Amino acid sequence: MICHEKLTSKQLFAFALSFKSARIFLASVMLIWLGSQTSFAGNSQIDDANKLVTQMMVDVESILAQDINDDLARRENVSALFDRYFDLPTIAKFSAGPYWRAADADQKTAYETAIRDVIIGTVVRNFDQLSGLKFTATDSQAKGTQLVLVNGTFTDNKQQQPPIVVGWRVITADNASPRILDVEIENISMLVTQKQENIAIIRKNEGKFSALIDAMNQRSQSNN
Amino acid sequence: MAHKEMTMSSIPIVRRWPLWRGGFAVLLFGMLAACSSTPEANRSDLRDPYENTNRKIFAFNMGVDSYVLKPVADGYRSNVPDAGRRAIDNHLDWAGLPSTALNSTIQGDLENAALATIHFAINGLTLGFDDLTENPGAVEKRDFGQTLARANVPEGDYLMVPLLGAHSGRNLAGRVVDSLTNPLSFFQAGNVGSTMRTAQIPARAVAFRANNFDTINDIKYNSIDSYARTRSLYYQMRAGALRDRQNNDQAPSATDDQFDAFFDEPAK
Secondary structure (H helix, E strand, O other), X not given: OHHHHHHHHHHHHHHHHHHHHHHHHHHHHHHHHHHHHHHHHXXXXXXXXXXXXXXXXXXXXXXXXXXXXOHHHHHHHHXXXXXXXXXXXXXXXXXXXXXXXXXXXXXXXXXXXXXXHHHHHHHHHHHHHHOOEEEEEEEEEEEOOOEEEEEEEEEEOXXXXXXXXXXXXXXXXXXXXXXXXXXXEOOEEHHHHHHHHHHHHHHHOOOOHHHHHHHHHHHHHHHO | OOOOOOOXXXXXXXXXXXXXXXXXXXXXXXXXXXXXXXXXXXXXXXOOOOHHHHHHHHHHHHHHHHHHHHXXXXXXXXXXXXXXXXXXXXXXXXXXXXXXXHHHHHHOOHHHXXXXXXXXXXXXXXXXXXXXXXXXXXXXXXXXXXXXXXXXXXOOOEEEEOOOEEEEHHHHHHHHHHHHOOHHHHOOOOOHHHHHXXXXXXXXXHHHHHHOHHHHHHHHXXXXXXXXXXXXXXXXXXXXXHHHHHOOOOOOOHHHHHHHHHHHOOOO
C-alpha cells in the first residue's frame, strides 16, 4: 500500500514533470512558429513594398517618355500617379501634426484637398529633374510593424551628376494594399519637412488650422 | 626698427584670419544674445528662441540672394562649362580635406582620416582642381560641429546668420574652427594662395547656389513659409550628417522617431 502510494507519487511527479516539459516544449515550438510567422510577414511586406516602388518607377519612366512639356497633361499624369501609389489620408493626418485631432470633419476634408494640390504642384514643377535619371533599388528594411523603407539611388544616365540617395517609406498595413507615405532624399524627409512647415504656419496664426488651409489654397492658386 | 616693420600687413595671414573670423563670430553671438528671445508660446519651433530676429535676417539673406547670388549663380551655370564647374567643386572639396582629416582623427575614425590625408596629398598636386584619385567619393566629409556633437556639446539655439545662413549655435562654433584648417590659410597676405583663400568664400556660395539652383528657387518662391521650410531642412541635413558619422545605416533616424510616434498614438 505504502509502496503503491510511493509509486503513485513518483508517477504523479513524473507525469507533472513530463507535463511541464511538454509545456516548455510546446511554448518553445509556439515561440519559434510565431517568430517565423513574424519574420515571414515582414518579408512579404518588404516584397510588397519593393514591388510597389518598382511598378511606380516603371510608370514614371513611361510618363517621362511621353512627356511633351505640357503642364496640363503633366498634372493629369502626376495626379493619377499620386492617387494610385500614395496614401493621401495618412499623409494628411501626419502632415497636420497635433492639430489634426482638433480639426472638424469639414476642415479635414478641405485640408486633404489642399495638401494633395500642394504635393502634386510640387511634383509637377520638379518633374523635369527626373528626366535622365535611373532609379535602382539597393535594399529595403522594415521600420516597425507597418512601414518599410525601400532605399535606392537615382543615377544620372550621362554620369555628370553624383548619385542621389532616395528612400521610399511604404505603409504595408494588414489587409490593405501597400501605399507610399513619404520620400526621403539624401536623409531629408519630404513629409517631415511639410509637417514642420505646416505646424509653423498654424502656430504663427495662433493655432488656427483654417489659416493653414487658406495659405495652402492661396499658394496652389498662385502657382497654377 | 624691426619692431616698426611689424605692421598689420606683415603679420602672417594665418594669424590674422582666425582673429578676424573669431571676432566676427563673437560679434554675431553678441548681437543675437542682445536680441530679446521670442516667448515659447509665440515660437513656431521651440528650438528657435530668436525667431523674430532670425526671420528678419532671413529676409535680408533672401534679398542678397535675389540681387546678387542668384544672378551670379545663374550666369555661372550658363557660362562656365561642366568641366570647369566640376574643377571648382573639386577644389572646394579639397580645401575641406584637412578639416575632415582632423575631425575624423578626433572622432576616432582613423580610416577616414587616412583617406582624407591621402586624397589631400595626391590632389594637392593640382591644388585640388583635378581629382587624381580613383574613388573621389571614398572620403566622408567631417566637420567640427560633428565633433562637438560627439562630445555631447549641446546643440544650442537656431541662428540665422547674415550671409552665412542657417546654423545651430554648436555648428556655428564648429565652422569657425573648421575655417582655421584651410590649407591656403598658411599663405601670407598678397600671395596667390591668400587671394584664392579669400575667393573661396564667395566661390563656395556661388557653387552651392548653382548646384542647387532649382531646389533653392522652389523653396524660396513656392513654399508657404520658406523660413520654416529652410529651418526644417537644416535640422534634417545636420541630423543626417551626424547619422552618417555613426556609420550605421540601420540605426533609427530622427525621421524614424517621428513616424514611430505617429503610429504609436491612438487612431482618430
